[in-house]
Amino acid sequence: MSAISRRRPLATTCTVVLIGAGLLWAPAARAAVPSDLATQPEATPASLCVSRPPRDGFPPGGGNNTGGIPPRYQWGNSPYLGARYDSCPSKVRVFYGGYSGTGFLHYTHYVMKYTTPGELGWKTTQLTIGQHRVWTFTNASHGDWNFKVKACFNAPREGGGERSVCSDWSPQIYLNSR
Numbered sequence: 001m002s003a004i005s006r007r008r009p010l011a012t013t014c015t016v017v018l019i020g021a022g023l024l025w026a027p028a029a030r031a032a033v034p035s036d037l038a039t040q041p042e043a044t045p046a047s048l049c050v051s052r053p054p055r056d057g058f059p060p061g062g063g064n065n066t067g068g069i070p071p072r073y074q075w076g077n078s079p080y081l082g083a084r085y086d087s088c089p090s091k092v093r094v095f096y097g098g099y100s101g102t103g104f105l106h107y108t109h110y111v112m113k114y115t116t117p118g119e120l121g122w123k124t125t126q127l128t129i130g131q132h133r134v135w136t137f138t139n140a141s142h143g144d145w146n147f148k149v150k151a152c153f154n155a156p157r158e159g160g161g162e163r164s165v166c167s168d169w170s171p172q173i174y175l176n177s178r
Contacts, residue, residue, distance in 0.1 A: 049088035055176060057083030057147070063171030070095065073171045079110060079149050081170040085140065085177040092140040092177060097132045099151040099167070107151040111166065117143025117177065145175040 056070035063073030072082035072095060082095040094114075099107045110127040118141060127135060129151065152166040 051086075051088035054087075055085040057085075057145070057173040057175035059171035060174050061171060068095070072096075073173065074098065075171055076168055078168040078170040079151050081147060081149050081173050083145065083147055083173050083175040085145075085175055089138070090140045090142075090177075092137040092145060092175065094135040094137075094147055094173075095133070096127075096135070096149045096170070097130055099129055100131050105165070106153055107167070108153045110149050110151055111164075112147065112149045114148075115144070115146040117141040117145065122146075140177055142178050143176075145177060146172055147175070148172045 054070075058071070059073045063075060066072045066074055066080050068080075068082060070082045070084040072080040074080040079096055079098040084093050084095070085091070086093070094112070096110060096112070099110075107129050109129050110133070112125050112127055112135065113122045114125070115122055116137075127133065127149075149170045150166045150168065152164045154162040155165045157163050
């Protein structure tokens with residue numbers, strides 16, 4: 001008997017075993033998927049998400065490009081600021097920094113002003129100081145985003161209390177997430 005004729009039954013047996021194992025495990029695998037995910041057509045794995053090239057923000061009023069990916073911009077002694085939209089998953093990331101919180105002027109926080117799609121007016125938030133920071137919006141709305149940032153510290157006032165002393169505002173960054 002030749003070697004070729006002895007291999008055929010082995011290959012056929014292996015194929016039958018693999019198909020049989022798949023048929024036995026398939027119902028168990030289906031049962032392991034939560035029923036709400038198994039029946040909803042919009043519940044697709046992230047790997048099926050169709051990605052487009054990321055979009056980077058830019059300063060409509062100008063600014064000094066300090067480099068990086070995405071590009072970051074600043075004015076004089078302002079913090080740098082850059083933004084990027086990734087369509088898959090829908091995420092806006094804001095890159096800011098340039099101040100460490102050490103040195104003669106001990107900056108303690110950043111003040112970020114921003115607008116989000118579909119909402120009027122600027123919102124303000126306080127963020128942690130640091131040389132290289134990232135602020136992330138997950139499930140980002142599609143539309144127009146705007147950002148600007150400054151670094152601040154609280155200084156004592158003569159007669160009591162405190163006042164904020166801040167750097168210049170960064171250039172305003174516009175980001176389209178459509």
